[in-house]
Amino acid sequence: MSKRFLFAGALAxxxxxxxxxxxxxxxxxxxxxxxxxxxxxxxxxxxADEKREALKxxxxxxxxxxxxxxxxxxxxxxxxxxADYVPPPAPAAP
Numbered sequence: 001m002s003k004r005f006l007f008a009g010a011l012a013x014x015x016x017x018x019x020x021x022x023x024x025x026x027x028x029x030x031x032x033x034x035x036x037x038x039x040x041x042x043x044x045x046x047x048a049d050e051k052r053e054a055l056k057x058x059x060x061x062x063x064x065x066x067x068x069x070x071x072x073x074x075x076x077x078x079x080x081x082x083a084d085y086v087p088p089p090a091p092a093a094p
Contacts, residue, residue, distance in 0.1 A: 027057050028058045
């Protein structure tokens with residue numbers, strides 16, 4: 001029974017393939033968030049570890065992104081969404 005689960009897990013890894021640059025970037029953002037949280041609680045050792053992991057994943061995502069663009073497997077990302085803050089209208093001239 002356990003061999004079936006082991007085989008199923010290995011098959012899932014093979015079918016799933018490698019993570020895309022977007023997935024790697026999301027994992028890096030999670031580590032960034034954890035680093036900020038640890039720093040807020042003054043756990044600077046953990047914050048440094050999380051930040052180091054985030055930087056490593058950001059670099060890996062950038063490398064994956066350049067590979068994806070060079071292989072034409074992914075389109076460039078869409079432009080960022082507009083800001084939530086809308087500036088007030090200009091005052092009317094007297």
